[in-house]
Amino acid sequence: MRTKSIIAAPEIEALIALLAKVPGLGPRSARRAALQLMKRKDQLMVPLAAALSEAAEKVRPCSNCGALDTQDPCALCSAPDRDDGLICVVAEVGDVWALERAGAFKGRYHVLGGTLSALDGVRPDDLRIPRLLERAGAPGVREIILALSATVDGQTTAHYLAERLHSLNITISRLSHGVPVGGELDLLDDGTLFAALQSRRST
Amino acid sequence: MRTKSIIAAPEIEALIALLAKVPGLGPRSARRAALQLMKRKDQLMVPLAAALSEAAEKVRPCSNCGALDTQDPCALCSAPDRDDGLICVVAEVGDVWALERAGAFKGRYHVLGGTLSALDGVRPDDLRIPRLLERAGAPGVREIILALSATVDGQTTAHYLAERLHSLNITISRLSHGVPVGGELDLLDDGTLFAALQSRRST
Numbered sequence: 001m002r003t004k005s006i007i008a009a010p011e012i013e014a015l016i017a018l019l020a021k022v023p024g025l026g027p028r029s030a031r032r033a034a035l036q037l038m039k040r041k042d043q044l045m046v047p048l049a050a051a052l053s054e055a056a057e058k059v060r061p062c063s064n065c066g067a068l069d070t071q072d073p074c075a076l077c078s079a080p081d082r083d084d085g086l087i088c089v090v091a092e093v094g095d096v097w098a099l100e101r102a103g104a105f106k107g108r109y110h111v112l113g114g115t116l117s118a119l120d121g122v123r124p125d126d127l128r129i130p131r132l133l134e135r136a137g138a139p140g141v142r143e144i145i146l147a148l149s150a151t152v153d154g155q156t157t158a159h160y161l162a163e164r165l166h167s168l169n170i171t172i173s174r175l176s177h178g179v180p181v182g183g184e185l186d187l188l189d190d191g192t193l194f195a196a197l198q199s200r201r202s203t
Numbered sequence: 204m205r206t207k208s209i210i211a212a213p214e215i216e217a218l219i220a221l222l223a224k225v226p227g228l229g230p231r232s233a234r235r236a237a238l239q240l241m242k243r244k245d246q247l248m249v250p251l252a253a254a255l256s257e258a259a260e261k262v263r264p265c266s267n268c269g270a271l272d273t274q275d276p277c278a279l280c281s282a283p284d285r286d287d288g289l290i291c292v293v294a295e296v297g298d299v300w301a302l303e304r305a306g307a308f309k310g311r312y313h314v315l316g317g318t319l320s321a322l323d324g325v326r327p328d329d330l331r332i333p334r335l336l337e338r339a340g341a342p343g344v345r346e347i348i349l350a351l352s353a354t355v356d357g358q359t360t361a362h363y364l365a366e367r368l369h370s371l372n373i374t375i376s377r378l379s380h381g382v383p384v385g386g387e388l389d390l391l392d393d394g395t396l397f398a399a400l401q402s403r404r405s406t
Contacts, residue, residue: 007304008271008300009273011258011261011262015254015258022247030227032297033225038258041259048218051217052218055217056241056249059212075212097234
């Protein structure tokens, strides 16, 4: 007999507990997800298990830039047609994907693996900063773009990196603040509006 | 070289595509989930893959009641201390779990596997109704509780079942107080479920 707190078989409870840890799913939605997965066993559950195993086995962080790929150096670092003189610094791999979807950047990337945070105790040593300094100092590098979030932690990190990179004789740039494309003016927060006004350009 | 639409390695894209089909996750949250899973490979990704494989391999619908378990008949059907005279009819396995969490019912269950739906083309033959009629006709069965959602389809199904079960000389009851009109059973809080079971009415 099962105790009252365990409703389903232990294998199902274990699956629900793990699904509940997946970002985007909570305890309730994990239960629904588990049921749907078991209902669609052959179309979804078995392929998902296989895809997780395969990715877990093959995907590794790139030893050069920190992005995730099945090859090392990754496809972005080894692509022959990208500009080696430009390095775009981002916090997470998801930011690389976002920039690649936008298709606006044809240089190289560097993934820090997070941002500095006094609150969460993330210090410079915890991020992929030494490798960035090495890469930034290589011959031919013209510009480092600090593409970090406009949050306190993101801007702290950008400020710290700008100081560390200052001695190298290269351009350090940041993403511009402003009105999001397609965004409505009267829905914007004051900080963004202020920044958009400050950095206005003549047309 | 990769085409523009494929940003990450094919193994990662395949994982994201499958995660996006999990109820509760969409294309965007699937990407976030994939990144977090790869970041927490040993704590989350590998165990989740194993849990999915194990559940896919071991969990089967109970041949008696239709609930999911690793044993057949399931733990609820084979528990010696439950009342064989009461059968609670629900649409989905999640409803069994919801009722078990509420802890208000100590009889047996019967999972239909859905509700009748003219719109989705679900007919009586598509549900586990023949087995229910068999079970309801067995000696010793005193009452059938139709614990179906207070939706049009749920109530249509309850009405249909009440008619089919009418000729048997047993009580047919439905959940009553506490079920919000239009509400789904497995999203209800325990207290409401408890009240609904306590105040069930015979039809």
